[in-house]
Amino acid sequence: MAIVLGDNRYGKAENRVVRVDREGDEHRITDLNVSVSLSGDMSDTHLTGANDKVLATDTQKNTVFAFAREGVGEIEDYALRLARHFVTTQESIHGARVRVESYPWQRLTVGGQPAHHSFARSGGGVRTTTVHYDGEQAWVLGGVEDLTVLNTTGSEFWGFPRDGYTTLPETKDRILATAVNASWRFAGEALDWAGAYDTALASLLDAFGGTHSQSLQQTLYAMGTRVLETVPEIVEVRLSLPNKHHFLTDLSPFGLDNPGEVFHAADRPYGLIEGTVLRDDAPAAGPAWT
Numbered sequence: 001m002a003i004v005l006g007d008n009r010y011g012k013a014e015n016r017v018v019r020v021d022r023e024g025d026e027h028r029i030t031d032l033n034v035s036v037s038l039s040g041d042m043s044d045t046h047l048t049g050a051n052d053k054v055l056a057t058d059t060q061k062n063t064v065f066a067f068a069r070e071g072v073g074e075i076e077d078y079a080l081r082l083a084r085h086f087v088t089t090q091e092s093i094h095g096a097r098v099r100v101e102s103y104p105w106q107r108l109t110v111g112g113q114p115a116h117h118s119f120a121r122s123g124g125g126v127r128t129t130t131v132h133y134d135g136e137q138a139w140v141l142g143g144v145e146d147l148t149v150l151n152t153t154g155s156e157f158w159g160f161p162r163d164g165y166t167t168l169p170e171t172k173d174r175i176l177a178t179a180v181n182a183s184w185r186f187a188g189e190a191l192d193w194a195g196a197y198d199t200a201l202a203s204l205l206d207a208f209g210g211t212h213s214q215s216l217q218q219t220l221y222a223m224g225t226r227v228l229e230t231v232p233e234i235v236e237v238r239l240s241l242p243n244k245h246h247f248l249t250d251l252s253p254f255g256l257d258n259p260g261e262v263f264h265a266a267d268r269p270y271g272l273i274e275g276t277v278l279r280d281d282a283p284a285a286g287p288a289w290t
């Protein structure tokens with residue numbers, strides 16, 4: 001029996017980069033969380049302690065900030081530039097994964113006018129990308145996280161098996177709420193990333209609100225399908241949907257009825273519904289998700 005070094009990677013996680021673009025008085029803000037993870041010929045550092053092939057994670061952090069000096073643009077392009085840089089400039093680095101989360105800010109209205117330099121963090125979900133570059137090919141994922149949505153009706157859940165542990169009543173009308181975590185895989189690059197994001201987001205929301213749901217699973221499939229129908233460059237969608245349960249509160253001890261008006265929003269435990277929707281001719285995912 002011999003002990004060997006297995007899969008490994010290293011990088012600087014969660015670099016918080018804020019960039020202000022200034023056009024005269026009018027400012028724009030880009031607020032990012034950037035994580036870099038590199039892999040390659042890293043045996044020596046693990047086995048002997050020789051660091052001559054280790055691009056310091058501190059250098060990686062500096063690179064993330066220095067590249068932001070030239071402008072960020074679409075986060076997918078920024079991640080591609082960084083991933084390519086690490087692999088092409090370091091002989092020992094054979095793969096780079098760059099993940100970017102972009103926090104949304106909304107311009108304030110001040111004195112009845114759009115403010116030049118004042119913003120509020122908005123709850124419209126965090127735009128994400130993950131790029132993997134292996135020296136020859138790039139794989140690009142886009143996505144959105146923490147996009148909380150809720151339907152006050154149009155949701156049922158019944159017909160499920162009842163065993164000795166089942167207490168959940170069947171319902172033909174309930175609140176359906178979730179925080180959408182979705183990632184999608186693009187075929188190709190140099191796309192209209194912003195347009196794809198806007199369309200995918202609108203499709204997720206449209207399908208969530210427009211589907212009369214028998215289960216969150218059914219809604220998940222509708223949401224993934226809608227993205228694939230509206231964005232031709234996306235070949236696969238992965239969704240992770242926590243079921244944010246809203247239980248009708250029993251007000252009868254107080255002599256009150258409750259015709260679907262007062263709910264307890266339970267934060268845990270929660271159902272977690274996850275699934276992948278993809279084109280049957282989608283090209284191989286390679287290392288895109290791993």
Ligand SMILES: O=c1[nH]c(=O)c2[nH]c(=O)[nH]c2[nH]1
Pocket residue numbers: 157168214215216217243271
């Ligand atoms: O949409 C749902 N899917 C489930 O699988 C499930 N299970 C549960 O208790 N409630 C729900 N709701």
